[in-house]
Each structure stands twice: as C-alpha cells, then as structure tokens.
Amino acid sequence: MAHTLKGKLMQRLWFRVSVGLLFLCCSVPTDAADNENGKDLLQKNCGRCHALAAETASPLKEAPNLWIVLRSYPTERLEFELAEGIGSRHKDMPQIQFSSEDIYKIESYLSGDR
Template sequence: MTFRHTIGCGLVIASAICAALAPAAADQEQGRRLAQFYCARCHAIDRVNPSPLRIAPPFRTLHERYPVEMLQEALAEGIITGHPTMPQFSFDADQVGDFMLFLKSLERGQAVR
C-alpha cells in the first residue's frame, strides 16, 4: 500500500466517522408529521384553517404569544398542561429539532403541505 493510498483511506474513514457522529439535520416534514399526530386534533397546524378546538391556538400564531423557542425544553421533558384535553408527551432531541423547524416555518409562511 502506498503512502498516498494509506492517507486517502484514512481520510475516507475519518469522514465516515464524522458523518456518523454529526447530529442529524432537522427535518421540517417530520416535524409536520409529529404535529399532525400529536397536536392536530386540537390545534391548526397549517397557515389557514382554524383550530378544531376553538380554545387551542393555531400553531401559526404561537410566535405572536411568546418566543416558540421556549417550547424546546417542555417538548423534551414532557408537556404538562393545566387542562385535561391536552395529552402528555415528550420528544427526543431529534424530534424537538424537527418540530421546532416546522413551527418556525409557519412563522415564515413556508410550512410543508
């Protein structure tokens, strides 16, 4: 094996290890699917429709009420609310990233359909 070949193989292996260890990029579509599964029963998760449950704020307006970044910790630790109709759930770190990317897209008007 030549020196160049050895260095080349080492670089390929190092790149593969770095790629495997790097955090996954947030996925807006996966965030939308999470919102659909966990939230759409009560909240509007799109840019136009009203929330099915009138008292549940549409996700597109959450940023008008408070910084949505404040939800990250609650999503990871488990959302607990003072009303019984909202289910308790928690997301793993990747799901939090996906969900937050989706919420932020609603602010910008770029939500996936």
C-alpha cells in the same frame, strides 16, 4: 390599580410579539424533509385539537393554533417545553414528551415560511 394591571399586560404582550418577531427574523433555512417530518409529528400528536398552520382554525374551537403559539416561544423554552411535555391548562390534554431528534424536526418545521 386597573391602570397598572393594564400596563403590565401590555408589556407582556409586546414582549411576546417582540420575541416572536425575533424568532421569525432569525430563522435558519431548513431541509424540506425535516419541515414535513416536524409537521407530521405535530399532526400525529396535536392535530386532533390544534391547528398547525398559519391562519388555520383549530379543529377544537377552544384549542389555540400551535403554529402561532409555538413560534412565539424563545428557542430555549420551546426545546425545554417539548422535551418535558408542554403543560396543559385542562385535564383532557395529554402531556407529550418529544425526543431531541423530534424537537429538531419540529423546530425546523416552525422556522419554515408556511
């Protein structure tokens, strides 16, 4: 049983890595102003706890780096999660819903090479 569970976990890990690489490889160049606005939106709403740039530690030790997490989402799922409010695994995280314009700006920031 442990061997089967390990295999499933490895499959999920490779799927997430593959999707993340696909997202990175298929990014469209964006306007620098949209990148900065998207970063500002994330900083305002999420930066108190989460890191928002590659290779940066989160202010809250237990909070994952959103740059890494959000870039691994498939585009459709990312848009849905941002519009509906990304679910939390703990009670202190607010559920924030972004507008379509905000989502575009956040996607523009995440697709940039930072």
